């Protein structure tokens with residue numbers, strides 16, 4: 001069973017990604033997290049920025065593939081929310097400016113469920129012209 | 145140009161959808177909004193619940209197709225975030241329990257941009273067995 | 289090399305599907321074709337209506353699978369144009385009213401290219417409420 | 433309710449895109465339209481060619497994002513018909529040679545429905561080798 | 577690093593799914609596996625058949641969601657190979673007759689990689705008419 | 721009706737793709753086949769490698785488009801199994817190392833079914849870092 005909502009990994013990741021400069025937000029207990037920003041027309045640069053931040057901040061171990069694999073699929077799922085159909089940016093002449101948050105922890109009452117990872121993305125998507133854009137958001141969740 | 149972030153339609157819709165029982169949140173100025181809940185294995189019931197709520201609450205006019213059309217595509221885009229690949233629920237043996245929010249207003253500095261609509265969905269997705277589920281979230285945005 | 293445009297199978301199929309009651313249009317030379325109508329929220333009924341018409345009119349042989357296979361994939365490709373993302377109708381609370389045309393013939397200068405099939409669909413797609421709909425069109429082409 | 437078929441925006445856009453050199457076709461009443469050609473293995477160049485033509489010909493206002501947004505999604509929907517599955521060209525080793533038409537006007541009896549835009553694409557898709565190609569067509573429609 | 581090919585989980589799952597009546601095949605060492613058959617036009621029945629077999633045979637624990645989650649995504653990935661575009665069967669008027677195999681074990685040299693699961697599907701896909709079908713195959717792999 | 725399983729084109733193509741260095745496998749009777757390897761982050765290079773091998777080995781005629789068309793769609797279907805959702809490699813920061821097999825022959829009892837083609841891909845997919853990868857497999861089948 002999922003914990004009460006305030007202790008859910010996805011909601012917390014989204015709250016972190018929505019956080020503006022100067023705002024603060026405390027994650028529950030002993031969860032790990034990192035945040036970052038990425039703007040690009042290249043979808044692979046978005047993937048790389050999140051992976052790099054997660055590794056640098058020790059959210060995932062770099063020498064165990066299963067952790068990279070878990071994170072990768074969480075990123076891809078979050079990108080589906082951002083792109084809504086085709087996971088493409090520059091190829092269909094659009095660009096994104098995103099803040100991202102990665103959270104790792106156990107969101108279930110049952111400790112056997114172990115660690116999960118949530119990737120939240122929030123920002124803008126649109127034409128490669130300043131102002132021609134609207135908001136976009138994505139959330140991916142996976143077991144580690 | 146989008147307004148400052150606190151006055152953005154997508155962020156506000158997401159905040160509304162994330163709101164728990166008893167919590168409160170004030171939308172900026174003169175925007176219209178409604179909230180609701182829907183749980184189903186039928187994706188068309190999710191679409192119907194949101195459309196019905198939006199019409200009942202006067203967010204969209206029922207006698208002008210363009211408003212229904214705008215809302216429909218915003219819902220579909222939000223469902224992409226929720227389903228992350230195939231917009232299918234029961235057909236791939238999964239079910240959702242969602243809270244939704246629909247917000248209508250002008251999120252741009254320029255008044256000529258007129259009204260836009262944001263649809264935010266937040267809840268759980270998983271097997272049709274209580275507890276076998278994780279969080280999910282989607283945001284769709286369209287010009288009215 | 290494709291023949292001159294007036295003798296192209298896709299263009300001719302589209303012209304047939306666009307034809308209104310009472311209008312006439314002559315296909316080039318010795319091509320085979322059939323037309324029909326189908327309205328449904330069930331995507332499989334659209335597929336069935338086209339397959340049935342094609343078989344009844346002798347466009348494809350019923351006892352050779354390769355001809356059914358060729359037609360099936362042409363139908364699926366045409367449905368992508370009609371649905372633009374997810375090949376779903378009622379599952380995402382929408383319905384279609386379509387005219388269809390199936391044309392069989394050789395659209396290439398080189399006779400070795402043999403027969404190809406084109407499936408064209410034209411009509412409306414929208415909410416299951418009269419008037420809440422816009423036009424839609426799809427074209428699928430395959431070698432027989 | 434949609435107007436009679438001859439005054440429908442999608443059908444008219446398709447007729448324009450199907451028009452060969454030297455042929456003529458009159459759009460109903462006071463609609464705006466433009467036509468053009470684009471051949472590329474880069475899907476973003478197809479998008480750019482259509483957007484540029486629409487702006488140059490005053491079909492959409494360049495200083496109002498909602499008009500660009502409406503057109504962009506219509507283009508994307510038309511590209512679904514052209515690509516039938518994955519909105520990719522060179523990435524899956526294929527190329528297109530397309531004529532396009534953009535039409536803007538009100539296709540509904542009810543004037544409140546306002547302006548809509550239709551994007552029609554017609555041409556060939558295939559291997560990057562002359563002659564190894566078949567026809568393709570797509571139609572996207574959106575409210576402005 | 578993946579183990580030598582004969583000890584790879586995906587290859588072994590595929591070999592099991594390809595196995596005909598009366599043939600035998602030995603999985604390496606201490607891996608767990610189960611096999612089964614399912615024929616249906618309902619994609620959710622394919623998912624259910626595999627999940628049920630995996631639980632009944634103790635491949636995954638029924639009281640830990642993370643194991644169901646891992647298996648579910650592996651099944652979905654395998655279904656992508658079987659359906660090649662839209663994860664739909666009866667909705668697009670086609671049916672499958674499949675043999676499936678689920679294998680659980682550690683396919684990496686590094687023991688820290690822990691258990692992974694592979695789902696392989698092999699059989700036929702086609703019209704709901706005997707004989708109008710061709711082969712199909714899918715493989716999904718996930719960390720447990 | 722499909723021939724007995726040992727004489728099925730898809731199964732035989734998969735067996736060929738699974739074959740390791742030094743192993744041997746005999747195709748039934750008079751079928752044509754070729755094998756090869758390709759590693760890339762560019763999906764178009766995977767397509768090109770298979771097309772080139774098939775042409776060089778006389779599996780398809782280079783001067784008849786219908787044969788290229790049949791092979792192309794079989795390759796695309798096989799790539800769906802390999803990529804499981806979005807037919808993208810480097811664009812989503814992943815790379816493949818694949819062995820492929822192309823088989824041409826008649827897999828049906830009825831000689832009128834003529835030649836079909838099967839494309840099987842087997843190998844690894846993962847991050848562009850040695851070892852961070854798992855297995856992947858795809859099969860595409862088409863009538864020639």
Ligand SMILES: [Mg+2]
Nearest residue numbers: 141278645649
């Ligand atoms: Mg999941």
Ligand SMILES: [Mg+2]
Nearest residue numbers: 134285501505
């Ligand atoms: Mg948009």
Ligand SMILES: [Mg+2]
Nearest residue numbers: 429566789793
């Ligand atoms: Mg084709």
Ligand SMILES: [Mg+2]
Nearest residue numbers: 213217422573
């Ligand atoms: Mg629409």
Ligand SMILES: [Mg+2]
Nearest residue numbers: 069073717854
């Ligand atoms: Mg994976």
Ligand SMILES: [Mg+2]
Nearest residue numbers: 357361710861
């Ligand atoms: Mg097929």
